[in-house]
Amino acid sequence: MELRKLGQSDIQVTPIAFGAWAIGGWMWGGADEKDAVKAVQKAFNLGMTTIDTAAVYGFGKSEELVAKALKDTPRDSYQILTKYGLDWTSDEGTFSFDSEDNDGNPVKVYRLATKDRIKKECEDSLKRLQTDYIDLYQIHWPDPKTPITETMEAVAELIEEGKVRAAGVCNYKVEHVNEALKTLPLASNQVPYSMINRGIEKDIVPQAVEKGMHILPYSPLQRGLLTGKITPGYTFSGYDTRKDSKYFTNENIKRANELLAEIKPIAEKHDATFAQLVINWTANQKGVGSVLVGARNEQQVIDNAGALDFTLSKDEIDQITASANKFSLA
Ligand SMILES: NC(=O)c1ccc[n+]([C@@H]2O[C@H](COP(=O)([O-])OP(=O)(O)OC[C@H]3O[C@@H](n4cnc5c(N)ncnc54)[C@H](OP(=O)(O)O)[C@@H]3O)[C@@H](O)[C@H]2O)c1
Numbered sequence: 001m002e003l004r005k006l007g008q009s010d011i012q013v014t015p016i017a018f019g020a021w022a023i024g025g026w027m028w029g030g031a032d033e034k035d036a037v038k039a040v041q042k043a044f045n046l047g048m049t050t051i052d053t054a055a056v057y058g059f060g061k062s063e064e065l066v067a068k069a070l071k072d073t074p075r076d077s078y079q080i081l082t083k084y085g086l087d088w089t090s091d092e093g094t095f096s097f098d099s100e101d102n103d104g105n106p107v108k109v110y111r112l113a114t115k116d117r118i119k120k121e122c123e124d125s126l127k128r129l130q131t132d133y134i135d136l137y138q139i140h141w142p143d144p145k146t147p148i149t150e151t152m153e154a155v156a157e158l159i160e161e162g163k164v165r166a167a168g169v170c171n172y173k174v175e176h177v178n179e180a181l182k183t184l185p186l187a188s189n190q191v192p193y194s195m196i197n198r199g200i201e202k203d204i205v206p207q208a209v210e211k212g213m214h215i216l217p218y219s220p221l222q223r224g225l226l227t228g229k230i231t232p233g234y235t236f237s238g239y240d241t242r243k244d245s246k247y248f249t250n251e252n253i254k255r256a257n258e259l260l261a262e263i264k265p266i267a268e269k270h271d272a273t274f275a276q277l278v279i280n281w282t283a284n285q286k287g288v289g290s291v292l293v294g295a296r297n298e299q300q301v302i303d304n305a306g307a308l309d310f311t312l313s314k315d316e317i318d319q320i321t322a323s324a325n326k327f328s329l330a
Pocket residue numbers: 018019020021022028052053140170171190191217218219220221222223224225227229275292293294295296299300301303304
C-alpha cells in the first residue's frame with residue numbers, strides 16, 4: 001500500500017489503517033489475544049502499516065498487543081497513532097461514561113487532558129508500546145475543563161522532546177480545532193464517518209481541507225454493520241456496546257441492509273465484498289487521509305486490505321453516494 005503524507009506533518013500513513021480498538025476487547029464483548037496478535041501481523045504483512053490505538057482501549061491492552069505483534073519489526077516500518085485524555089485510573093477529570101472491564105467489573109471513564117496527565121500518559125503508552133516515540137498523538141475526546149492551550153502545549157513539548165512526531169485530535173468540533181491551531185499545527189481530526197453517518201461533511205471536512213489537515217474516519221464499517229453480516233435479531237455477547245447503539249436496532253439494521261442490496265451490483269462488478277466496497281468509497285471521500293478499519297482476526301484483515309485492489313469510477317462513486325443519501329436512521 002502506498003504511503004501518503006498526513007496533513008502537513010512528516011508522518012507517512014497508509015490509505016487504510018488497522019484500527020486496534022476491538023482487539024482490546026473492551027466494549028466489543030472481549031477479544032481473543034492470539035487472534036488479535038495475528039490480525040495486527042497480517043495487517044502489517046499486507047502493507048497496512050499504520051495502526052491506530054489508544055491508551056484506554058482495553059485499559060492498555062490494545063497498545064500492549066500491538067507491541068507484542070510488532071516486536072520483531074523495525075520501528076520505522078510502521079506508524080503508531082495513539083490517544084490520550086480518557087482516564088480510568090482516577091476521578092480527577094470530568095465524568096464521561098460508565099463502562100465495564102472484560103471481567104465485568106464496573107469502570108468509570110473521565111476526560112482529563114491536563115499537562116501533567118498527558119506527560120504521564122505518554123510515558124505509560126511508550127512503555128506499553130515498547131517504543132521511544134509515537135508517530136501521531138491525539139486527544140481522544142475534548143476535555144471540557146482543561147484549556148485547549150494547556151493540552152496542546154503539553155503535546156508541543158512532547159514533540160520537542162522527540163517522544164511524539166506530530167499532533168492530531170479526535171472528535172474535535174470546528175471551534176476546538178481553531179483553538180488548538182493557535183498553539184501548534186494539527187495533522188488530522190479523527191472523527192466518526194461511514195456511508196450511513198455523514199454528519200462531518202457539513203463543517204468538519206471543509207475545515208480540515210481549508211487548514212491542510214486530513215480526516216481520519218473511524219467506524220467506516222459502522223462497527224461491522226456495513227459488512228452485510230448483521231441481520232435483524234442479531235445478538236451480541238458480553239459487554240458489547242453495539243447492543244445499545246441506535247444503528248443496531250432491527251429497523252436500522254434492515255435499512256442498512258437495504259442500502260447494501262442497492263449497491264450490490266457495483267460490488268459484484270468488481271468482485272468485491274461489501275466491506276471492501278464500503279472502505280473504497282470512504283477512501284475516496286473529500287479530505288480523507290487514512291480510513292481506520294477495525295478487525296478482530298486475520299480473515300477480516302485480508303478482506304479489508306483488499307479494499308483498494310479495484311478502482312471505482314466517478315460514476316460508481318456518485319451512484320453509491322446517491323444510494324447512501326437515501327439512508328436515514330429510524
Ligand atoms: N477516536 C475515537 O473516538 C474512535 C472511536 C471509534 C473508533 N476509533 C478507531 O477507528 C477504528 C475503526 O473503527 P471501529 O473499530 O469502531 O469500527 P469499524 O472499523 O467500522 O468496524 C470494525 C468491526 O467490524 C467487524 N469487521 C471488520 N472487518 C470485517 C470484515 N471484513 N467482515 C466482517 N466483519 C468485519 C469486526 O467486529 P466483529 O467481528 O465483532 O463484528 C470489527 O471489529 C477503531 O478500531 C479505532 O482505532 C476511534
